[in-house]
Amino acid sequence: MQMPAPIRAPTFLSKRRFFEQKLADLQKCTDLNQLKQIHALIYKSNLHEDPFVAPKLISALSLCRKMELAVNVFDQVQSPNAHLCNTLIRAHIRNSEPGKAFEVFCEMRWSGILPDNYTYLFLLKACSGLKSVKMIHAHLEKYNFYSDLFVPNSLIDAYSKCGLMGVREAKMVFDVMEERDLVTYNSMISGLVKAGELKEAKKLFDEMPQKDRVSWNTILDGYVKSGDMVSAFELFEKMPSRDVVSWSTVIFGYAKTGDVEMAKVLFDNMPVKNLVTWTIMISGYAEKGLAREAIGLYGQMEKTKLQPDDGTFVSILSASAESGLLGLGKKVHRSITKSRPKCCTVVSNALIDMYCKCGSLNRAWSVFNEMESKDLVSWNAMIHGLAIHGHGQKALHLFNRMKREGFAPDKVTFIGVLSACSHAGLVKDGIRYFYSMESDYRIAPEIEHYGCVIDLLGRGGRLSEAFRVLHDMPFEPNVVIWGSLLGACRMHNDAKLAEEVLDQLVKLVPTDAGNFSMLSNIYAAAGDWGSVANARLRMRNTAGERPSGASSIELNDEFHEFKVMDTTHPKSDKIYEAIDGLNQHLRKIAYVPSLVV
């Protein structure tokens, strides 16, 4: 490895100017080795308190993720000014520590340093909820910080990220503004689009005095996110000019609505692709389960100069997880290991989730154990993975270890814990954990938690109790819950309750013939053939079709797909022979597979 040439401060230039220039260069390309040298030289020259050098040093350090050093530089300055505080605030935001950014703000006010426009710009970026934006808004009103459009524009943007209530506030700010620019309109339109108020967004778009590509792309994104690809494509064709974002947005839309062929046609014909474009297309293939195409395209991307980033890895891993594409997930894992010595928490979490969903618990476990710093998501993903693969006890052990290591469980943790109890048949423990959510952790159970408890009771054969929980809970039961109860009726052959459940399911999804098939199976198990015939008649009369079952498996990077009664596979004779053998074996140990009618 070649070491960079040592840096010497020339004597003919003022040292301050020299360091300023060097640090400015470092902002463009972060080089830790060079930065360390400059850091040392600055201290040697006693310039680390210089009001022009110190902010740039903090900024450069934060880009290299050396936050302890950045804070250290800040602490050594005797009397910091607003500019220096702003730099540290932004440094914390860059390293996804919005809480620390707010701490700096508090200290600043404590020591009497007056915040300026920039302070509020950065803080608005750090806000992650309506409350914090409102707090900043109050400050702005009190000290009247509206000398330029940057502050109100950022305020609209921050409010727009806070859901429906936030958009209302954003509109109020927008309405009272006497002067607006392009960014004002674009931020407001983006907020309306995010809130799903597409009509109002379009109205504003039509009204605005001038539009740029961001305006067009924002509306385009609105149509895409609402699934209206007809309007999206119409707009795409009408646009005065298209850039890589416009193309990527439309490709994303087609991929998400399932038309990957159309997405690929646009992908192949667009002038310039970037990392996001490739990510969208590869994830699109993966989400549809098209492993060969996704892997092929991933290989093609690796041949370009583009270096996949964390966003690319997370997106493709999540798509692999959804479709159970272990081969693709492993390929991405290999390229992560090749490209960086240590993988960050978010990417490791995505790996754990992918391996769990693809059934490779061993690999998930080793990623989990080798992580440098785990967060709540890591624990939740691993607990849930163990739970749904039948390792209920191990999942609960991990839950206890997580608490011992100082992590407070959240609502997602309890989904995993309750599933663990449900799958391991630990009915009593499950109920105990459910009650402890509120009493010990102050977490209000949501409909998913009730769903877990109903599933837990149903599987345990306590059907009437499950039914009572369903009636007493503060939510309207959804398809998932009724479905789980129907499954429990099948498991314990309760035809009477199944009829009741089915009536509810028909109201919610009248076209799902599969539910009648389940009912028919319950009657068949009881030998009530008249009711079987009746259920089958009702099944035929449903409007919808019963989707034909299919499954697939990856073996040595080959992809094999099977449909019902499929005989197209070259080894299908052998496969059916093996299935018969398995069935006979299962019957011997007293398990009767459900009758497929």
Added chain:
DNA sequence: CTAGGGTTAG
């Protein structure tokens, strides 16, 4: 130093 596209646990 303000705005747009891909992102983890149910």
